[in-house]
Amino acid sequence: MADRDGLIWLDGEMVPWREAKTHVLTHTLHYGLGCFEGVRAYSTDQGPAIFRLKEHTDRLFRSAHILNLTMPFTKEQLNEAQCRAVQENDLDEAYIRPMVFLGSEGMGLRADNLKVHVMVAAWSWPSYMSPEAKELGIKVRTSSYTRHHVNITMCKAKANGNYINSMLALNEAISGGAEEALLLDNEGYVAEGSGENIFIYRDGVLHTPELTSCLEGITRQTILDFCKDEGVPVKERRITRDEVYIAEEAFFTGTAAEVLPIRELDGRTIGEGKRGPLTEKLQSKYFDAVKGKLPEHSEWLTPVND
Numbered sequence: 345m346a347d348r349d350g351l352i353w354l355d356g357e358m359v360p361w362r363e364a365k366t367h368v369l370t371h372t373l374h375y376g377l378g379c380f381e382g383v384r385a386y387s388t389d390q391g392p393a394i395f396r397l398k399e400h401t402d403r404l405f406r407s408a409h410i411l412n413l414t415m416p417f418t419k420e421q422l423n424e425a426q427c428r429a430v431q432e433n434d435l436d437e438a439y440i441r442p443m444v445f446l447g448s449e450g451m452g453l454r455a456d457n458l459k460v461h462v463m464v465a466a467w468s469w470p471s472y473m474s475p476e477a478k479e480l481g482i483k484v485r486t487s488s489y490t491r492h493h494v495n496i497t498m499c500k501a502k503a504n505g506n507y508i509n510s511m512l513a514l515n516e517a518i519s520g521g522a523e524e525a526l527l528l529d530n531e532g533y534v535a536e537g538s539g540e541n542i543f544i545y546r547d548g549v550l551h552t553p554e555l556t557s558c559l560e561g562i563t564r565q566t567i568l569d570f571c572k573d574e575g576v577p578v579k580e581r582r583i584t585r586d587e588v589y590i591a592e593e594a595f596f597t598g599t600a601a602e603v604l605p606i607r608e609l610d611g612r613t614i615g616e617g618k619r620g621p622l623t624e625k626l627q628s629k630y631f632d633a634v635k636g637k638l639p640e641h642s643e644w645l646t647p648v649n650d
């Protein structure tokens with residue numbers, strides 16, 4: 345990722361990509377106290393536009409607040425930075441990564457003179473699942489790692505250190521022949537994927553875990569907004585892993601994953617073993633929305649070149 349042409353927004357300035365470096369004694373590199381966002385810009389008829397930019401920036405600031413990191417820039421400045429990162433790298437579609445981190449002004453848990461830094465990088469990162477996966481769905485395994493207890497890490501913060509759990513779970517799933525992990529909470533109820541929220545559909549109702557140990561996902565909220573538009577009944581509740589086994593449909597949601605059908609969990613085929621009709625409908629609506637083809641939700645898109 346480091347050796348490429350382009351520009352990165354770092355602490356208010358656009359710097360050459362290869363020069364956007366930090367010292368090996370950067371505090372967040374050692375202790376993981378930092379927060380980030382995953383945002384996408386899509387190509388629309390009006391040019392590249394960022395999907396739900398305001399919501400992502402709001403969550404970044406909430407994450408920083410939860411971690412007691414004082415943001416050195418305003419939300420407007422961060423919105424502008426994300427637009428610039430797409431624009432000045434001449435990207436038509438992009439994955440955007442804002443990250444807030446503590447610098448190398450001190451070391452140790454008691455370091456108290458640390459500077460809060462902010463970076464924004466944008467690059468071309470097509471959906472990290474194959475086009476076939478969008479239709480056929482993916483194989484998932486329930487992880488041996490438990491999702492965070494709500495008082496062990498702060499689950500409403502998209503905090504860097506929270507992703508050790510995600511990486512361990514995902515790597516275990518992949519080494520076991522699956523494509524993603526499903527993590528359960530400390531009481532054994534379904535929480536989320538390593539980088540996604542989860543939905544299951546059964547008997548005419550769409551179910552998703554309540555917001556305890558799973559991230560308050562923006563794509564999750566988009567699906568809930570669609571269900572409201574379409575009159576699809578939704579329940580946010582505790583879900584057991586065997587309810588996923590017997591669901592008619594299941595899918596993950598996330599900025600990187602978008603709307604991703606799950607065809608199998610722990611060797612149990614879900615529904616017909618491929619993307620179900622409701623998943624297809626919501627997925628199609630999602631791709632219309634991000635491409636600016638849903639006029640009723642045009643407010644979700646921020647044109648980069650405005």
Ligand SMILES: Cc1[nH+]cc(COP(=O)(O)O)c(CN[C@@H](CCC(=O)O)C(=O)O)c1O
Nearest residue numbers: 382538539540541559561562563598599600
């Ligand atoms: C743990 C987790 N749960 C749910 C979500 C979905 O949230 P949202 O994107 O707001 O709908 C994400 C986003 N995961 C980001 C990081 C992925 C990565 O590989 O890094 C993402 O999808 O960009 C998570 O990391």
